[in-house]
Amino acid sequence: MMPVASPARLQEFTLELATNVVHECKDQPGALINALHKLQETFGYVDEAAMPMLAKLFNLSRAEVHGVTSFYHDFRRSKPGHYTIRVCQAEACQAMGSEALTTAIKQLLGCDFHETTADGNFTLEKVYCLGNCACSPNIMVDKQTYGRVTAESFRKLTATLASKAQSSKEGSK
Amino acid sequence: MLTRIYIPRETTASSLGAELLVDAIVTEAKYRNLPIEIVRNGSRGACFLEPLVEIETTSGRVGYGPVQQEDIAELFDANFLSGGKHRLALGNVEELPWFKNQERLTFARCGLIAATSVDAYKSLGGFVGLHNALKKDGKAIVQEVLDSGLRGRGGAAFPTGIKWRTVMDAVDVQKYIVCNADEGDSGTFSDRMIMEGDPLSLVEGMTIAGIAVGATKGFVYLRSEYPLTQTILNEAIVNARAAGYLGDNIQGSGNSFDLEVRMGAGAYICGEETSLLESLEGKRGEIRFKPPLPALKGLFGKPTVVNNVISLATIPVILEKGGKHYANFGRGRSLGTMPFQLGGNIKHGGLVEKAFGLTLRQLIQDFGGGTASGKPIRAVQVGGPLGAYFPDALLDTVCDYEEFAKVGGMLGHGGVVVFDTSVNMAKMARFSMEFCANESCGKCTPCRIGSVRGMETIDKIVGAIDDNERNKQHIILKDLCETMESASLCAMGGLTPMPVMSAVKHFKGDFQ
Numbered sequence: 001m002m003p004v005a006s007p008a009r010l011q012e013f014t015l016e017l018a019t020n021v022v023h024e025c026k027d028q029p030g031a032l033i034n035a036l037h038k039l040q041e042t043f044g045y046v047d048e049a050a051m052p053m054l055a056k057l058f059n060l061s062r063a064e065v066h067g068v069t070s071f072y073h074d075f076r077r078s079k080p081g082h083y084t085i086r087v088c089q090a091e092a093c094q095a096m097g098s099e100a101l102t103t104a105i106k107q108l109l110g111c112d113f114h115e116t117t118a119d120g121n122f123t124l125e126k127v128y129c130l131g132n133c134a135c136s137p138n139i140m141v142d143k144q145t146y147g148r149v150t151a152e153s154f155r156k157l158t159a160t161l162a163s164k165a166q167s168s169k170e171g172s173k
Numbered sequence: 174m175l176t177r178i179y180i181p182r183e184t185t186a187s188s189l190g191a192e193l194l195v196d197a198i199v200t201e202a203k204y205r206n207l208p209i210e211i212v213r214n215g216s217r218g219a220c221f222l223e224p225l226v227e228i229e230t231t232s233g234r235v236g237y238g239p240v241q242q243e244d245i246a247e248l249f250d251a252n253f254l255s256g257g258k259h260r261l262a263l264g265n266v267e268e269l270p271w272f273k274n275q276e277r278l279t280f281a282r283c284g285l286i287a288a289t290s291v292d293a294y295k296s297l298g299g300f301v302g303l304h305n306a307l308k309k310d311g312k313a314i315v316q317e318v319l320d321s322g323l324r325g326r327g328g329a330a331f332p333t334g335i336k337w338r339t340v341m342d343a344v345d346v347q348k349y350i351v352c353n354a355d356e357g358d359s360g361t362f363s364d365r366m367i368m369e370g371d372p373l374s375l376v377e378g379m380t381i382a383g384i385a386v387g388a389t390k391g392f393v394y395l396r397s398e399y400p401l402t403q404t405i406l407n408e409a410i411v412n413a414r415a416a417g418y419l420g421d422n423i424q425g426s427g428n429s430f431d432l433e434v435r436m437g438a439g440a441y442i443c444g445e446e447t448s449l450l451e452s453l454e455g456k457r458g459e460i461r462f463k464p465p466l467p468a469l470k471g472l473f474g475k476p477t478v479v480n481n482v483i484s485l486a487t488i489p490v491i492l493e494k495g496g497k498h499y500a501n502f503g504r505g506r507s508l509g510t511m512p513f514q515l516g517g518n519i520k521h522g523g524l525v526e527k528a529f530g531l532t533l534r535q536l537i538q539d540f541g542g543g544t545a546s547g548k549p550i551r552a553v554q555v556g557g558p559l560g561a562y563f564p565d566a567l568l569d570t571v572c573d574y575e576e577f578a579k580v581g582g583m584l585g586h587g588g589v590v591v592f593d594t595s596v597n598m599a600k601m602a603r604f605s606m607e608f609c610a611n612e613s614c615g616k617c618t619p620c621r622i623g624s625v626r627g628m629e630t631i632d633k634i635v636g637a638i639d640d641n642e643r644n645k646q647h648i649i650l651k652d653l654c655e656t657m658e659s660a661s662l663c664a665m666g667g668l669t670p671m672p673v674m675s676a677v678k679h680f681k682g683d684f685q
């Protein structure tokens with residue numbers, strides 16, 4: 001199982017950049033969720049400091065913006081690792097051993113769900129169904145789904161990804 | 174001579190390495206100086222053959238699969254560009270019984286063509302339905318849909334024509350068509366497959382809906398777990414607009430309709446239509462009280478058609494061939510075809526479109542080939558996480574909405590998830606409660622609190638010291654399920670008891 005695409009590099013949060021990336025959502029009706037997606041795509045999470053700006057842009061209270069952000073599982077409030085790995089926990093994947101795979105993955109990465117590995121390379125999340133239920137068990141790394149994953153193929157994949165993450169860290173120094 | 178090679182650009186194929194094949198094939202062909210053209214089709218739905226590479230030869234389209242990167246040099250050696258013999262050779266794919274025995278109406282084009290090409294779409298009957306619709310008034314279009322007998326494929330199976338009539342008859346300056354592409358049910362992927370493999374059928378279906386009811390704007394609410402689908406669907410929309418099939422004055426008819434894709438954010442409950450509408454408005458996805466119906470007061474308070482992807486993508490063939498033609502398939506009140514999705518522990522998983530009327534066993538055995546593990550089947554969950562678990566004894570149930578209801582199940586969105594004998598059904602029942610607790614919108618107590626109590630009670634049943642204690646807890650679980658069923662505001666809390674109680678009923682021995 002070889003990695004397919006390299007991820008877009010996440011940027012450091014600044015309010016100015018945040019304001020720029022959500023600007024185009026301003027005139028779309030009901031586009032708060034679009035705006036949150038844009039922030040997350042740019043920075044990897046939704047920074048607290050963006051909340052008042054969003055509230056103003058969409059003419060909402062800050063509590064309302066908070067309420068929306070916290071309702072949806074997708075939106076993170078803190079910076080993720082270099083890669084986000086989602087492991088499917090839903091029924092079809094369970095039928096193909098996702099529980100054992102999940103245990104192996106946690107052991108390999110040395111972290112639990114909603115946590116990031118010590119080296120900052122991987123954040124582990126769960127997901128309910130990736131729509132690839134005929135090729136279970138499935139995981140998703142950033143935007144790429146991988147089917148029929150085994151502990152061994154996962155080990156190889158993350159080893160390759162870890163070295164990519166490493167060289168990209170060195171490249172940005 | 175230029176050889177045309179089909180390699181799906183589609184999530185399943187991609188999850189098994191299809192993107193790597195594209196590079197490998199291009200490189201190898203260049204090295205051998207063989208002129209090729211690569212077409213990115215969708216999947217034909219045979220997931221067990223993906224990545225499926227097809228070659229257009231003088232004697233038809235022949236397939237090779239599942240192909241891995243390391244097979245490429247060998248395939249070229251075997252002269253696969255001319256359909257040469259190889260251990261992965263499948264011959265003419267359409268002649269395989271798995272395809273031959275299907276009845277494809279909605280998925281007729283899926284996997285056959287470059288997915289986002291308007292010309293390719295038109296070459297196989299695309300936009301004929303729209304052109305027919307443009308010659309009719311709204312009433313006549315709705316009548317065709319009524320005649321087809323089509324019932325919503327998103328789960329609730331409400332007659333699509335009746336919903337459309339309600340929106341058509343509502344008087345307002347603005348109406349909307351909303352496509353529910355949240356596809357949250359585990360075990361389902363038909364929405365994704367059609368959006369990746371034949372996205373223009375959804376564009377056409379939504380446009381016809383807009384023209385029928387008098388709506389000029391449509392939204393596709395797409396789950397965020399489908400990023401490749403988003404790219405492909407947006408490409409199709411751009412192409413349709415460029416060819417005059419979206420936008421102002423569609424095909425010179427004076428009708429206008431345009432589409433926008435909006436992404437969900439990982440909340441299962443946003444597949445429920447009123448929660449979806451809240452989410453589209455940029456709010457928390459909390460369920461709305463009904464009435465008012467979304468058909469009368471939907472998106473931004475305007476009359477709105479909310480339909481599932483498959484319902485909408487089936488409209489073109491209904492308008493192309495006529496409602497009566499569609500209604501010739503199926504039986505009783507379950508007319509037409511259903512794209513079943515075979516997943517979980519299954520040998521030949523994938524998408525099987527068939528008229529209603531075959532049995533679950535036929536689906537799983539004849540198409541699916543039994544379990545992937547080779548062990549016997551123990552349980553089958555149909556209809557997503559809120560659907561019932563069937564034991565082997567119920568596998569001869571006929572796939573039709575009413576027959577399923579009779580045995581305490583539901584067809585839902587057509588997902589069929591197979592488990593072998595290694596499954597523990599008390600665990601699965603607990604998972605149903607846990608899922609409900611995780612995904613509840615929190616608006617009503619039976620669901621929010623009941624699901625947590627349900628988990629605890631199942632733990633108590635499993636951990637009970639004696640039968641007496643166990644039976645007591647079983648009674649509590651049953652009561653709890655009855656309360657959730659009758660007092661929940663929506664089907665999330667209302668249907669979670671279905672998988673739970675079916676597990677208790679058919680697999681009671683596992684609960685200790």
Ligand SMILES: Cc1cc2nc3c(=O)[nH]c(=O)nc-3n(C[C@H](O)[C@H](O)[C@H](O)COP(=O)(O)O)c2cc1C
Nearest residue numbers: 325326327353355356357444445446480481484664
């Ligand atoms: C908890 C819950 C989740 C649902 N998820 C979906 C979904 O993911 N996709 C879908 O089309 N319908 C889903 N539905 C059904 C919708 O509420 C609605 O019935 C459907 O979108 C109507 O379209 P149709 O008539 O074409 O089926 C869900 C319902 C409930 C209660």
Ligand code: SF4
Nearest residue numbers: 614616617620663666
């Ligand atoms: S049943 Fe659950 S999901 Fe539905 S409205 Fe009540 S709390 Fe929300």
Ligand code: FES
Nearest residue numbers: 088090093130133
């Ligand atoms: S259940 Fe895991 S991909 Fe569908």
